[in-house]
Amino acid sequence: MAQDQLPLINGEPVDLSGIINLFDFEKMAEGKMTKMAYEYVASGAADEFTVRWNRQALDTLKLNPNVLNDVSTLDTSVTLFGHKLPYPILVAPTAFHKIMHPEGELATARGASKAEAIYVVSSFTTTPLEEIKKVASEPLWFQLYVRDDKEFTKNLVQKAESIGCRALCITVDTPVGGARNRQARVNFKLPEGVNAPYANGEMIQKMPLTWKEMEWLISFAKVPVLLKGILHPDDAEKAIQIGASGIIVSNHSGRNLDTVPATIEVLPRIVERVNKRIPILMDGGIRRGTDVLKAIALGANAVLVGKPICFGLASGGAEGVTKTLEILRAEFEMAMALTGRSTIASIDKSLIWK
Incomplete structure (x- = not known):
């Protein structure tokens, strides 16, 4: 790529031609981000066992390929809530994108749209929803932390709906913040001039968040509502009973409660209980196309990717x-072909070596 066509960070051209995989992006990002920003994105809670387990559990799963199937044409498309996605990878909600790149969520939306991916905007966005919507050519979803101010929460939901967000992802695993030691050591705070317009002055939700509040929110939402942060099959069942349209199996990327299991380990139990009644998405540790394949094989309808997007943005x-x-999409397609699967429907648990 010519020098004048390279992306710019703070006015300086950045050459991405040497980036081969998602791990390369993290190495590059660490050299470009402030220490405070990098620690915010990269760190987890306490001793970060769950952060490591998310990766280790995916790495430990072995694939069981079939050969001599016709994989000359691959169909990676999936449909979620009436919308057809070309491949089952979404941009997970992550906060404060302007600490990673001057254009913040605008750059994220442009990048996701060019890659034909749904972008789930965090309620801790540093860019107003109206501005993000202007640059997004692919659908947006909105992630929400429920506030102690019900009127504020309802107004924010209605704002997201009014600008065209097609689904709401309600984070249900954060009644309090986790013991984020690395984040505390760098005294994390938003830089001067950067603010989160929907944080309402708080970094975590204060409302006593219960199933009753979830029922209340679902009662007036006009778009599908997914509960994000489900790890227990009983909670998956309750989500269905109160009318949730989907769930996201998530351990908050190991950033809240340390020593909970990896999401890929939890996924089969949730899938068994849900029994295809509502879509199941999963996040946590996805770095390779084989990771996406494993999640789909164990019953996820799609995956979300968070930290790698932040590193790519930075x-x-x-x-x-x-x-x-x-890169992730191409690796996923390679993994499908090399395991003898030509469609999403043909990916099942027989793909996992026992």
Whole structure:
């Protein structure tokens, strides 16, 4: 790529041609981000066992390929809530994108749109929803922390709906913040001039968050509502009973409660209980196309990717986000072909070596 066509970070051109995989993006991002920003994105809670287990559990799963199947044409499309996605990878909600790149969520939205991916905007966005919507050519979803101010919460839901967000992801695993030691050591705070317009002055939700509040929110939402942070089959059942449209199996990327199991380990139990009644998404540790394949094989309808998007954003703005998604999509397609699967429907648990 010519020098004048390279993405810019703080006015300086950035060459992404040497980026081969998502781990490369993290290495590049660490050299470009402030220490405070990098620690915020990369760190987990307490001793970070769950952060490591998310990766280790995916790495430990072995694949069981079939050969001599016709994989000359692959169909990676999935449909979620009436919308057809070209591949089952979404941009997970992550906070404060302007600490990673000057254009913040605008660059994320542009990058996700170019890669044909749904972007789930965090309620801790540093860019107003109306501005993000203007640059997004692919659908947006909105992630919500429920506040102690019900009127504020309802107004925010209605704002997200009014600008066209097609689904709401309600984070249900954060009644309090986790013991984020690395984040505390760098005294994390938003830099001067950066603010989160929907944080309402708080970094965590204060309302006593119960199933009753979830029922209340679902009662007036006009778009599908997914509960994000489900790890227990009983909670998955309750989500269905109160009318949730989907669930996201998530341990908050190991950032809240340390020593909970990896999401890929939890997933089969949730899938068994839900029994295809509502879609199940999963996040946590996804770095390779084989990880996506394993999640689909164990019953997820799609996965969400968070930290790698942040590192792609920090490394190359919108282009970094696009390349992150394109690498993961290409690896997923390779993994499908090399295991003898040509469609999403043909990916099942027989793909996992026992």
